[in-house]
Amino acid sequence: MYKIFLLLSLLLLSACTTVQPWDKDLLAKPSMALVPNEIDNALDEHIYFSKEASMGGQGVGGGGCGCN
């Protein structure tokens, strides 16, 4: 069972590939941003804070054109 799992995991690795810098045009589109609409996001965060009495934990570093 363990060997089958390992083999399947190795097969899945073949799907991993490096996106070349010049292929990141779609990722750089504003609609691909993690927060496409700042106002909408602020409202969502406010509701979340009111309901859960906690906030944050949504941020992710990096992204975009791959130059930073």
Next chain:
Amino acid sequence: MNLLKLLKLILLILVINIPVYADYPLAPKFQLPTEDGVLSSSELSGKLIYIDFWASWCRPCKKSFPWMIAMKEKFKNHPFEIIAINLDKDKALAEKFIASQNINFPVAFDPEARVAELYGVEGMPSSYLIDQQGKLRIRYTGFWNKSKNEKEKTISQLLKKH
């Protein structure tokens, strides 16, 4: 000969065989279409060349254009050329940006990124300085305001050497 002496001898041979200096690699040659025709890197031999790989969707790439325009203007009386290689898949997007700038150097188009692959572009923008002997001297990834002066100094130094 004991083992220690043998090891010392091998080490000595290895040290002697280390090259005294490392030479710069030759820059890959290319031929790409431009708005006016075809640009060949061999046409520019004997000049200092600054190659910039860019795309219209990349903000730092667009930010680097005013600096490149200023550099071309500053060193216009020197054997110095700037070539901007566009990597947009949709040429119209590049043309829209080009029309918005007063670009004073050639822009070549490489939509399939063949030349970018030859140069091993790792990020956008990527720039390369190729000296008068056609050797790849320096490679820059990204564009930052803080490194502008240093880049200018390097260009100036490389122009003075020849």
